[in-house]
Amino acid sequence: MMMQAVSPPDPTPDAAALGAEAVLEVSNLTVEFPTRRGVLTAIDNVSMQIAPGEILGVVGESGAGKSITGLAVLGLLEAPGRIAGGEIHVAGRRIDMLSEDELTKVRGREMGAIFQDPLTALNPLFTIGVQLVETIRLHSGLSKEAARDRALTLLREVGIPAPRERLSQYPHQFSGGMRQRVVIALALAAEPALIIADEPTTALDVSIQAQITALLRRLCKDHRTGVMLVTHDMGVIAETADRVAVMYSGRMVETGRVKDVIHDAQHPYTKGLMAAIPSLHERVETLTQIDGAMPRLNARPEGCAFNPRCPMAGPRCRRENPVLAPAGRNQAACFLHDGGTE
């Protein structure tokens, strides 16, 4: 990794300014699923970067391709899914070409994962202590005692009361929120450069959700870990992320700083999405709605995938596929910001 320059005054550097220090750099990623009826392009030419200590929110409707993006980075795509194009660099190293063995090593050392259901990440047969100590020793070479101390520190850091007693307990003895804290501790155990968190709070109650997002945010800032936070919940993004990437039908349609995307969305889909969220502050007669639904992968229309639902669509939108271009303070894939829709 490059030497860290004097830290910039703004904690959320622009994507362009990240350069070589990015913990994650994805360029032109394409993921395909070959099926009997033809090849489905689940991810179509997606690029993103994450800086140390930065949280990038990836948001979109069910089926937009959020999880597949995260799984592709982790090298955990299930067959027949495959990376059909593009490059993935983690902590400066290209990983999409690695063998399964090499990838497993990188995954353990440089990447942590947090999923919606904490039970999938924890082995029900072993105590929390055993699992933490194993993970720490595997990647650090610490002695058993030192690893145990580190496990205690981690549990304390993620807010588990009475960590010493908790080390000898099994996953089922923890509540949902506490389990997710343990999973975060596990994800941090190897001091990875990048954490992929896929809907980490979706299964939790609101009051617990707020605790977990606050924790995730604090820890990633403290440890300078980059986080890809995958969620369908714009509220969680607003609370947690620095920048956000909006996905629609396997493509990235808009990206920018969280507050710019929320308050000054540039892509018609993002605008509609923001307006469709009921407000906590005022009651309106009718919510803004986007008619129709996101197309299935096998029925993605020609041109801009949003064109059948877009009130601004013109003939060019049905012909050509727009790519990300500067739009306001954000980047948007829409001809309204790139030469017009005619």
Place this chain on the structure above:
Amino acid sequence: MTAQSPILTVSNASKEFDVSAPWLNRVLERKPKLFVKAVDDVSFTVPRGSCFSIVGESGCGKSTVARLVTGLYATTAGDIRFSAGSGGEPVRVQMIFQDPHSSLNPRWRVGDIIAEPIREMKLRASEAETRERVEELLSTVGLAADDARNYPHEFSGGQRQRISIARALASEPELLVCDEPTSALDVSVQAQILNLMRRLQQELGLTYLFISHDLSVVRHMSDTIAVMYLGRIVEMGPAESLFNAPQHPYSRLLLGTIPDIHAPHRDRALQSGEPPSPLDPPLGCAFHPRCALANERCGRDLPELLSVGAATVRCHAVEEGRAQETSVSEAV
């Protein structure tokens, strides 16, 4: 505008579930019988034509209330009364569930799913009239007449929820009990369904008992809101006053922690503990282990429901006038 006459009156309703291990295991392991009080002494009235909502975290008893009202469960104590329907006969109640996938019979065509209550209750004289009514219902919920011929799996989540609504409307109900009707949907589709539900309420004069854990959705839909915690209503009042001036420390915690895209409270350390097990609820006020205002009385005595302005609140601190001293952010 809501007429004042209640369509539904729930008085001191309780529901207990027996969650004991099987008899033999109990004998062998010397364990006592185990009960969960899912709903504990809940009372409320729903005015005709209004939307009454219940909010709270998972397991607090919202769905159980919905099932008591629709008769899917019998109460353990208390009672549930409906006023006479508009035509003098009993009020018709229908329910809409969270998951439109599992609530629609996958082997039936959509037309038959919607026609079933019409045929069952003989609401139309002939098959031709029934089919006409199905088409009318499909168009009411924004689907095409042709959709009657297809099967549920051929539709998206939002479309399936429209089908559930059409089927619920088929029996011409006056009260719709909706349990998390949009929780499985994406926001852009959720807005379509909420708009549809509001329009139907106005056009058909429907009354809603609406259940959701999403407070922004509840704010959008409701006239009156009840906040539940561990089986009990802890605060109940007009939607506006609940959102603008929540009284109960738990209502404040809920409102203070929901993600708000317009005013994110990022970086705020939230130390508010977790909900306790319903198998072993705390004595006194069930919220006391998490409450910054708890005192010794809270751990001992169950607070009574008390009128505070337009709301009713179950809290000692509110009664003692201690609740206003601490600001919301300090309390959580």
